[in-house]
Amino acid sequence: MISPKTILLAFLGIAILAIASPQVLAAREVKSMDAAKKAAPADGIVVFVYGPNWDKRGTELLKTLWEAKIKPAAGNAAVIALPVYQSPSEKDKKKMEEKWTGWRAPKFFSYPCILMLDDKARKYAIIQGTEILDDPAKVTALFKAKLELYRKQAKIVSQAEKAKGLRKAELYGQACIAGIDPPADALKQIKESDPKGETPYAKRLEFDVFKLMVEEQYYDDKNPGKKVMSVQEALDRLKKLTEGDTYLPEQKQLLYAATTGFLRRSKYDNDKLKKLYEEMIALDPDSVLAEYAKESIRIWCGGDK
Amino acid sequence: MNFVKKSVPAIIVLATALAASPQVEHLGVCTAYAQEKATPILTYEWAKADELQKSLESKICAQFKTWSPSETDKFLKSPENRLTLARWTFIESAGAKNVSKFCADSGGRKVMIKFGEDCDWLEGYLYSGPTKNAFIYMRILKEIMRKNGKAVLSNPVMKRLATATAAEYSRNVWTKKGYDDAVARYKYFETSYEMGALNPVFETLDYNNMRILCGWKGDNEFGNNATLEWSRDNVKLTDAGYASPTDIHQLYYRLHNVAGDSIHSKDYYEPFRKTFTHDGQVSMTEMSLAVGAVCGGISHYGVASAVANGIPAITMGEPGHCAFAVLVNGAWRDNNSISWARGTHWTITEEHSWAFLNLTQDIYSDKAKANDAFRKAALARLLGKRGDVNAALSMYAQAIAAQPINFIVWRRYLTYAKTNAAANKALWEKANSDVVDALAPKFPDCAATTLMKHVYPTLLPLLTKDDEKIEAFMVILNKLDSLGPASWEFEKLWDFQSKAMGENSAKYKDAATKALSGKKKYEKEFNDWKNGIERKK
Numbered sequence: 001m002i003s004p005k006t007i008l009l010a011f012l013g014i015a016i017l018a019i020a021s022p023q024v025l026a027a028r029e030v031k032s033m034d035a036a037k038k039a040a041p042a043d044g045i046v047v048f049v050y051g052p053n054w055d056k057r058g059t060e061l062l063k064t065l066w067e068a069k070i071k072p073a074a075g076n077a078a079v080i081a082l083p084v085y086q087s088p089s090e091k092d093k094k095k096m097e098e099k100w101t102g103w104r105a106p107k108f109f110s111y112p113c114i115l116m117l118d119d120k121a122r123k124y125a126i127i128q129g130t131e132i133l134d135d136p137a138k139v140t141a142l143f144k145a146k147l148e149l150y151r152k153q154a155k156i157v158s159q160a161e162k163a164k165g166l167r168k169a170e171l172y173g174q175a176c177i178a179g180i181d182p183p184a185d186a187l188k189q190i191k192e193s194d195p196k197g198e199t200p201y202a203k204r205l206e207f208d209v210f211k212l213m214v215e216e217q218y219y220d221d222k223n224p225g226k227k228v229m230s231v232q233e234a235l236d237r238l239k240k241l242t243e244g245d246t247y248l249p250e251q252k253q254l255l256y257a258a259t260t261g262f263l264r265r266s267k268y269d270n271d272k273l274k275k276l277y278e279e280m281i282a283l284d285p286d287s288v289l290a291e292y293a294k295e296s297i298r299i300w301c302g303g304d305k
Numbered sequence: 306m307n308f309v310k311k312s313v314p315a316i317i318v319l320a321t322a323l324a325a326s327p328q329v330e331h332l333g334v335c336t337a338y339a340q341e342k343a344t345p346i347l348t349y350e351w352a353k354a355d356e357l358q359k360s361l362e363s364k365i366c367a368q369f370k371t372w373s374p375s376e377t378d379k380f381l382k383s384p385e386n387r388l389t390l391a392r393w394t395f396i397e398s399a400g401a402k403n404v405s406k407f408c409a410d411s412g413g414r415k416v417m418i419k420f421g422e423d424c425d426w427l428e429g430y431l432y433s434g435p436t437k438n439a440f441i442y443m444r445i446l447k448e449i450m451r452k453n454g455k456a457v458l459s460n461p462v463m464k465r466l467a468t469a470t471a472a473e474y475s476r477n478v479w480t481k482k483g484y485d486d487a488v489a490r491y492k493y494f495e496t497s498y499e500m501g502a503l504n505p506v507f508e509t510l511d512y513n514n515m516r517i518l519c520g521w522k523g524d525n526e527f528g529n530n531a532t533l534e535w536s537r538d539n540v541k542l543t544d545a546g547y548a549s550p551t552d553i554h555q556l557y558y559r560l561h562n563v564a565g566d567s568i569h570s571k572d573y574y575e576p577f578r579k580t581f582t583h584d585g586q587v588s589m590t591e592m593s594l595a596v597g598a599v600c601g602g603i604s605h606y607g608v609a610s611a612v613a614n615g616i617p618a619i620t621m622g623e624p625g626h627c628a629f630a631v632l633v634n635g636a637w638r639d640n641n642s643i644s645w646a647r648g649t650h651w652t653i654t655e656e657h658s659w660a661f662l663n664l665t666q667d668i669y670s671d672k673a674k675a676n677d678a679f680r681k682a683a684l685a686r687l688l689g690k691r692g693d694v695n696a697a698l699s700m701y702a703q704a705i706a707a708q709p710i711n712f713i714v715w716r717r718y719l720t721y722a723k724t725n726a727a728a729n730k731a732l733w734e735k736a737n738s739d740v741v742d743a744l745a746p747k748f749p750d751c752a753a754t755t756l757m758k759h760v761y762p763t764l765l766p767l768l769t770k771d772d773e774k775i776e777a778f779m780v781i782l783n784k785l786d787s788l789g790p791a792s793w794e795f796e797k798l799w800d801f802q803s804k805a806m807g808e809n810s811a812k813y814k815d816a817a818t819k820a821l822s823g824k825k826k827y828e829k830e831f832n833d834w835k836n837g838i839e840r841k842k
Contacts, residue, residue, distance in 0.1 A: 054505055054543060054544075055504075055541060084543065109555050110539050110540050110542070129538055209563055258563055261563075261565040264564075265565070291577075292576045295575075295576040295577070295578070
């Protein structure tokens with residue numbers, strides 16, 4: 001026979017466990033974005049944007065994906081579904097205003113979408129397009145993975161906030177995790193903590209292949225008389241930028257793409273060009289740019305001969 | 306058979322309702338009536354289309370004595386008469402020999418029987434745009450129906466879709482790969498519709514807008530199914546979203562790609578094509594998003610995405626630029642535009658200006674008036690074929706009266722009059738003022754274009770004195786007030802008129818200065834034109 005006292009203790013135990021482990025808690029449904037921001041939940045804010053009167057698939061996903069899968073997987077996030085009406089009536093407009101108030105959505109490309117926001121309602125990830133239309137189990141897995149990355153990032157950022165100097169820069173650099181956006185002020189923090197650029201992180205965040213390579217090779221609108229880069233200068237520049245681990249593999253591939261394009265138009269030796277394309281492929285063989293390099297070999301370097 | 310028996314009471318109710326409500330009847334709701342009560346045309350009759358056409362013609366003519374407006378209206382109130390007229394017009398458009406040939410095999414006959422018994426369907430094709438290559442239209446329709454006949458016959462949306470696709474692919478002769486591309490375009494929309502993946506705007510499109518949707522870039526990679534499928538799933542916005550720069554401008558504007566290759570060379574996309582190829586087709590929108598684009602790609606991305614979701618959109622050329630337009634709540638909205646001087650890349654009406662795009666929308670927005678005008682124009686065509694010039698001209702006048710802004714009917718009328726009444730000065734002077742009255746207040750660009758293309762070339766040789774010419778030219782200038790949907794190339798009108806005056810152009814300029822004096826939108830521009838100052842586009 002279980003006594004009422006035992007039952008009470010069991011309930012208390014469950015309640016304590018739930019408080020101690022935010023992941024066990026169900027996400028908190030909020031009525032507006034304003035309320036979501038005020039709640040400042042540990043797992044941020046998760047938003048489902050959909051078109052109730054015009055997007056049939058999105059409206060179906062509200063039940064089958066959002067309600068059934070994503071909300072239960074949203075941990076300690078504030079969750080809200082935001083409608084966007086086509087040709088809204090006054091009533092529709094009112095409904096939208098009530099929910100959207102106090103927030104402007106980040107740019108997204110397609111409805112429906114899941115916007116994953118930090119506690120200040122700043123976007124760190126979006127699931128949209130073919131990703132959200134995929135099998136609900138896969139979408140949920142992707143969502144959970146991104147939420148995990150966010151948690152990981154938040155943990156590193158909290159350590160970084162307490163650190164100083166290069167260690168702080170390093171931690172902010174590590175918080176720039178592939179798969180989600182970097183922390184809001186990562187670049188600022190890294191630059192302040194590492195003013196001499198001893199860590200690679202600021203360069204990675206500021207990476208712009210057009211500024212680093214493409215524009216240098218061809219033209220300078222403000223200085224039309226500027227000398228165009230020579231083949232050797234381009235090769236030297238590529239070598240300098242790609243040695244070491246300053247840049248990530250995909251960034252190095254972009255530098256290769258820019259350089260090989262320039263060399264190709266400069267009638268550079270085909271065999272040497274092919275070798276560069278092969279180096280580019282080796283950096284990340286499964287990437288779009290590796291495919292680009294393979295196609296470049298086929299088109300411009302006589303195929304695989 | 307059971308279905309027919311069960312449907313009889315419903316048909317009686319419908320027929321009674323139609324008889325009791327001539328207004329509704331006249332709007333063109335004749336499908337049910339036609340299918341159940343119209344005189345059927347038997348298989349062998351379609352196979353002898355020349356004889357059939359003659360018999361249809363006799364049947365029509367037997368109901369007229371004077372071809373007066375009251376007779377015409379009475380004739381057109383009957384759904385069966387409208388069907389008879391549509392059947393005659395279709396044979397005339399396709400050519401009797403072609404129809405007979407098409408009906409030589411059982412597949413063709415089956416399609417012809419279904420198509421030819423459905424007034425709404427026939428009229429939907431005949432009156433929604435040009436019927437150029439109508440015999441190819443039938444072949445494409447047959448090919449679409451071979452695998453999708455059930456959907457086409459049972460769902461009015463699919464019927465409009467099949468008709469529109471066949472109409473545009475045949476008109477443009479996009480048949481390099483036989484009819485596969487047309488069937489694929491149809492299938493794309495049918496499948497997407499069944500999936501619930503299209504914007505609800507799609508099912509509300511009339512035949513004309515469905516043609517704009519289905520006919521966009523049928524011969525271009527941006528119109529292939531890989532592009533449409535990717536855009537449908539990855540760029541789904543509200544209809545207004547496609548007209549909003551904030552929402553739809555999703556591409557990087559890059560004159561040179563990451564390898565430094567110019568957008569003006571094929572090398573820009575060439576090495577990326579394989580990555581974005583699905584089932585042998587390159588998804589152009591997906592590739593543009595990854596690689597970059599300039600104005601052309603950005604506008605094609607917007608249009609392909611809208612079209613992929615069932616919303617009519619169209620790319621437009623502007624000086625050194627590419628823009629686009631999207632249909633939102635029945636009105637065209639421009640996007641990525643930098644100039645008023647714009648023309649659609651592609652058109653159903655053979656007129657490319659922005660004003661004509663908007664005018665066409667106005668015409669088809671009033672379905673009852675448009676159909677009335679097109680039916681009367683079809684009667685005029687029949688009369689013209691019979692050689693009854695006066696009756697044909699009078700019937701064209703009735704058609705124009707039914708919908709004065711219908712420039713397509715105007716064009717047919719003026720083309721006919723040019724061949725058959727070129728010396729009738731009174732007719733051409735009236736046409737000059739009637740075109741202006743009908744079009745100039747809201748669409749001055751369209752009025753001017755119609756005059757320059759279809760009125761002045763025949764009217765001017767009939768005017769021997771300078772004063773007469775000036776008087777004719779002032780008809781439009783006096784009426785100019787607003788610019789219409791956007792500014793337009795009124796200098797072309799002034800150039801035309803001035804050049805027509807030859808050595809006496811100064812006289813014209815004086816008269817025009819007076820006519821345009823005080824007109825806010827035109828006075829300064831005219832003076833600039835006179836002084837050779839070019840206007841910024």
